[in-house]
Amino acid sequence: MRFFSTYDWGNTNNRPQIQKGTLGRIVRYFLPYWKQFLLVLVCIALSALLGILQPLIIKWIIDDAIPHGHTELLNWLILAMIGAAVSASLIGVAQTYFNTLIGQGVMYDIRNGMYHHLHRMSQQFFTNTKTGDIMSRVNNDVNGLQTVVTETISSSVSNIIVALSTGITMFALDWRLATLSLIILPLFIIPTRRVGKLNFQVKKNTQQKIGELSSLMQETLSVSGAMLVKAFVRQKWEMNRFEKVNEELKNWQVRQSMIGRWFFASIGFLSTAGPAIIYWYGGHAVIDQTISLGTVVAFTAFLQRLFGPISALANIHVNIYGSIALFERLFEYLDMPVEIRERPGAQNLDAVKGRIEFDHVWFSYQDQRPILQDVTFRIEPGQMVALVGPSGAGKTTLANLIPRFLDPTKGTIRVDGQDIRNVTLGSLGEAIGIVSQETFLFHASIRDNLRYGKLDATDEEIIHAAQAAHIHDLISSLPEGYDTIVGERGYKLSGGEKQRIAIARVILKNPAILLLDEATSALDSQSEALVQSALEALTKSRTSLVIAHRLSTILAADRIIVLKDGRVAEHGTHRELLDKNGLYASLYHQQFDAAVSV
Numbered sequence: 001m002r003f004f005s006t007y008d009w010g011n012t013n014n015r016p017q018i019q020k021g022t023l024g025r026i027v028r029y030f031l032p033y034w035k036q037f038l039l040v041l042v043c044i045a046l047s048a049l050l051g052i053l054q055p056l057i058i059k060w061i062i063d064d065a066i067p068h069g070h071t072e073l074l075n076w077l078i079l080a081m082i083g084a085a086v087s088a089s090l091i092g093v094a095q096t097y098f099n100t101l102i103g104q105g106v107m108y109d110i111r112n113g114m115y116h117h118l119h120r121m122s123q124q125f126f127t128n129t130k131t132g133d134i135m136s137r138v139n140n141d142v143n144g145l146q147t148v149v150t151e152t153i154s155s156s157v158s159n160i161i162v163a164l165s166t167g168i169t170m171f172a173l174d175w176r177l178a179t180l181s182l183i184i185l186p187l188f189i190i191p192t193r194r195v196g197k198l199n200f201q202v203k204k205n206t207q208q209k210i211g212e213l214s215s216l217m218q219e220t221l222s223v224s225g226a227m228l229v230k231a232f233v234r235q236k237w238e239m240n241r242f243e244k245v246n247e248e249l250k251n252w253q254v255r256q257s258m259i260g261r262w263f264f265a266s267i268g269f270l271s272t273a274g275p276a277i278i279y280w281y282g283g284h285a286v287i288d289q290t291i292s293l294g295t296v297v298a299f300t301a302f303l304q305r306l307f308g309p310i311s312a313l314a315n316i317h318v319n320i321y322g323s324i325a326l327f328e329r330l331f332e333y334l335d336m337p338v339e340i341r342e343r344p345g346a347q348n349l350d351a352v353k354g355r356i357e358f359d360h361v362w363f364s365y366q367d368q369r370p371i372l373q374d375v376t377f378r379i380e381p382g383q384m385v386a387l388v389g390p391s392g393a394g395k396t397t398l399a400n401l402i403p404r405f406l407d408p409t410k411g412t413i414r415v416d417g418q419d420i421r422n423v424t425l426g427s428l429g430e431a432i433g434i435v436s437q438e439t440f441l442f443h444a445s446i447r448d449n450l451r452y453g454k455l456d457a458t459d460e461e462i463i464h465a466a467q468a469a470h471i472h473d474l475i476s477s478l479p480e481g482y483d484t485i486v487g488e489r490g491y492k493l494s495g496g497e498k499q500r501i502a503i504a505r506v507i508l509k510n511p512a513i514l515l516l517d518e519a520t521s522a523l524d525s526q527s528e529a530l531v532q533s534a535l536e537a538l539t540k541s542r543t544s545l546v547i548a549h550r551l552s553t554i555l556a557a558d559r560i561i562v563l564k565d566g567r568v569a570e571h572g573t574h575r576e577l578l579d580k581n582g583l584y585a586s587l588y589h590q591q592f593d594a595a596v597s598v
């Protein structure tokens with residue numbers, strides 16, 4: 001009992017809580033597979049019948065064929081015995097096939113459902129959740145579902161049928177031996193109750209540790225994470241952190257295995273003791289000639305057949321609770337509220353001109369700190385507005401409100417006079433192009449990365465966009481041209497090049513509104529000039545809101561909005577704001593005086 005006493009099992013005395021409606025929901029996932037389930041039932045019933053046949057054949061051999069010298073009957077019985085065994089194996093194969101169809105089908109549906117749901121989550125969800133944790137749920141937890149089908153549902157049904165059919169046959173054969181067998185059975189049920197509760201807790205903790213470990217790996221083994229570890233020489237520290245979680249996982253897994261072992265150790269003993277008692281009582285009855293020898297031998301075979309299913313059934317809640325825990329973890333993700341929703345009856349935003357209005361807009365993140373306060377401004381179609389302000393003033397947050405990555409706490413944002421909460425998310429998204437500070441490229445060819453902007457773009461259109469973004473010459477100079485693989489582990493483009501790819505991608509998308517978060521990192525003057533002319537191509541005849549860091553962009557803007565502590569502190573043209581000699585003027589002098597004088 002060392003393992004039981006050494007570890008802290010947590011509060012396992014209470015029955016694991018099953019949330020209301022969970023069972024119904026689980027059943028709904030299985031309903032589409034009822035046909036396969038029926039086939040599994042047929043397989044189970046057939047193999048249960050064949051299983052009963054075997055001990056009966058033994059009885060007939062001992063009681064009828066051998067004593068009466070019926071050689072022909074003996075031959076037939078042996079043939080039937082072999083035939084039954086072969087059929088049972090074949091049925092087993094079919095049962096596995098149908099089980100797998102159900103399990104994989106449910107997994108397929110849940111994976112699809114989760115992926116779909118995750119894509120509807122707001123930006124805040126992704127900033128607040130560890131990628132590794134998401135991966136772990138989609139991979140590990142969903143994969144665990146196959147076990148639910150094979151070990152919980154299918155084998156439980158099979159065990160019930162086998163136990164019932166065997167029990168009935170035993171009573172039909174001899175009620176005294178059958179009653180004696182039943183008396184032994186409760187011995188199994190006692191140890192399994194404890195095991196069930198423990199297993200639930202341990203399984204849940206194990207899954208949680210697996211999630212923690214994978215999110216840790218995801219973070220520290222990503223390119224930027226691994227580089228950060230190197231830059232700060234924190235390999236040892238990270239190793240310790242990893243070892244700690246890894247050790248906890250190991251311990252939980254040892255516990256999980258040990259729970260099963262204790263159970264099977266007691267069952268092992270009982271499965272030897274049971275037949276011994278039958279032979280003892282039955283032996284006496286055979287000597288007294290009240291029972292045939294064949295019946296006693298068949299009974300021990302039946303008893304063996306009964307032990308497995310009964311012990312598994314007594315253990316059924318172990319699997320059931322474990323499976324429910326797994327489903328509940330998955331449901332937690334599927335139930336996460338979608339914060340940004342489309343209103344019923346939302347209209348499509350058609351033929352977008354690109355007027356943007358902020359009407360007394362307030363915004364705060366979960367911590368309630370007001371990030372944007374009473375922001376009101378208007379951008380006319382085709383205008384380019386530069387958003388400037390000190391770091392943390394709320395510029396990125398403001399830009400994220402337009403495509404509804406976030407929703408305002410108060411106030412209204414309108415595009416072409418329509419409240420953006422009344423338009424479909426799809427049409428709003430189509431109307432807006434975004435070039436963010438960090439350009440993300442998929443691990444795919446440059447061509448495919450560009451085509452992400454317009455899925456049916458022709459090669460000519462792609463080249464045209466790349467030319468407009470001043471990146472075509474560079475792409476053509478690469479040995480594999482547009483087929484060069486970029487992204488993680490691909491060809492490394494420089495910051496300025498990546499940005500121009502991002503610009504070309506948005507040119508292909510051709511949106512009416514453009515949101516641009518200019519990279520803060522300085523580019524050399526040649527690269528900056530290229531990016532600048534790419535931007536000119538992009539902003540031409542579109543409404544653009546640019547979080548501007550470069551002087552050239554600010555000077556090119558029609559108007560400038562200065563944000564400070566979430567409020568519009570000033571707005572006007574560059575000239576007007578300089579003359580005003582307020583916040584803009586001081587920011588301008590601070591940042592650009594040196595640049596201008598160079």
Ligand SMILES: Nc1ncnc2c1ncn2[C@@H]1O[C@H](COP(=O)(O)OP(=O)(O)OP(=O)(O)O)[C@@H](O)[C@H]1O
Nearest residue numbers: 124127365366371390391392393394395396397398
């Ligand atoms: N997901 C978030 N949860 C809570 N607070 C946030 C979140 N994102 C940003 N903030 C806070 O909101 C404020 C405004 O951030 P924002 O990124 O909009 O500023 P910014 O003007 O774009 O700054 P910078 O020029 O440095 O990028 C900051 O104080 C920031 O800490």
